[in-house]
Amino acid sequence: MSLTVRFWGVRGSVPAPGPRTAAVGGNTSCVEVRCGGETIILDAGTGIRGLGERLLAGGRPVSASLLFSHVHWDHIQGFPFFPPLFRRDTALVLHGRPDHGSLESALRQQMTAPSFPVHLGAVPAALSFGEIEPGQPFEVGSALVRAARLNHPDGVLAYRIEVEGRAVVFATDTEHHADGIDRDLVALADGADLLIYDAQYTPEEYAGVIGGPRSGWGHSTWVEGIRVARAAGVGSLVLFHHDPSHDDGAVDAIERSARAMWPGTVAAREGLEIHLAGGSVMSGRAA
Ligand SMILES: [Zn+2]
Numbered sequence: 001m002s003l004t005v006r007f008w009g010v011r012g013s014v015p016a017p018g019p020r021t022a023a024v025g026g027n028t029s030c031v032e033v034r035c036g037g038e039t040i041i042l043d044a045g046t047g048i049r050g051l052g053e054r055l056l057a058g059g060r061p062v063s064a065s066l067l068f069s070h071v072h073w074d075h076i077q078g079f080p081f082f083p084p085l086f087r088r089d090t091a092l093v094l095h096g097r098p099d100h101g102s103l104e105s106a107l108r109q110q111m112t113a114p115s116f117p118v119h120l121g122a123v124p125a126a127l128s129f130g131e132i133e134p135g136q137p138f139e140v141g142s143a144l145v146r147a148a149r150l151n152h153p154d155g156v157l158a159y160r161i162e163v164e165g166r167a168v169v170f171a172t173d174t175e176h177h178a179d180g181i182d183r184d185l186v187a188l189a190d191g192a193d194l195l196i197y198d199a200q201y202t203p204e205e206y207a208g209v210i211g212g213p214r215s216g217w218g219h220s221t222w223v224e225g226i227r228v229a230r231a232a233g234v235g236s237l238v239l240f241h242h243d244p245s246h247d248d249g250a251v252d253a254i255e256r257s258a259r260a261m262w263p264g265t266v267a268a269r270e271g272l273e274i275h276l277a278g279g280s281v282m283s284g285r286a287a
């Protein structure tokens with residue numbers, strides 16, 4: 001069975017549309033994982049709108065599981081604009097575990113007047129909620145999912161999705177520890193084919209050589225991503241959650257620097273599709 005990962009939103013913090021970011025993309029966090037007949041959606045940033053349109057274009061009722069890393073705006077902002085929400089034949093299972101309250105209450109709060117005119121309870125789609133207990137694996141169709149808490153203000157979950165020995169790890173919005181590598185993330189990513197990692201800042205930005213220091217803001221760098229990738233023995237590293245101030249040239253430069261240190265690195269771009277099957281990793285830009 002194959003496992004396909006497609007990026008619909010790769011930006012962190014706030015959407016960054018425009019000609020300077022057109023190649024990388026300006027939408028916030030949303031990644032689609034397909035395995036067998038199953039659709040798993042990681043986060044509901046603004047990228048989820050395009051994914052919803054694509055799912056509806058298939059002509060069949062939409063059935064999907066959503067795994068939320070956390071409920072900061074850039075990870076839930078697209079949810080009220082996910083077109084399948086407004087169809088009776090859609091069935092969604094929503095998983096997450098915010099540190100404050102439940103996932104359902106966070107999404108409900110977002111879809112409340114005067115911020116949004118349609119209340120979550122009024123959408124036609126069938127929604128069910130699953131609370132995640134970090135460390136306790138659960139099944140989504142043929143996939144085994146595990147979660148781990150990482151270091152981020154208000155808390156965050158990283159996910160490992162595994163199907164017949166193929167594994168992808170989604171570790172966005174995490175800050176490396178000052179006193180050493182995050183052992184929980186290394187354990188979660190152990191031997192994974194793909195590690196998607198928060199590389200919002202360059203090492204210079206993080207240290208405050210450029211602008212003020214960003215330590216304590218909950219994000220990491222490509223250098224720290226490579227450190228985790230090496231320690232966990234992953235196949236490939238995908239740099240994710242690009243800073244909104246980084247234009248296409250800046251992301252290209254980060255990718256070049258990272259590849260010089262560790263060739264198995266790629267910067268996430270909207271439309272990037274990575275196919276994991278039968279011992280091979282193939283990537284390309286989808287239409
Ligand atoms: Zn974020």
Ligand SMILES: [Zn+2]
Nearest residue numbers: 070072152173
């Ligand atoms: Zn966050």
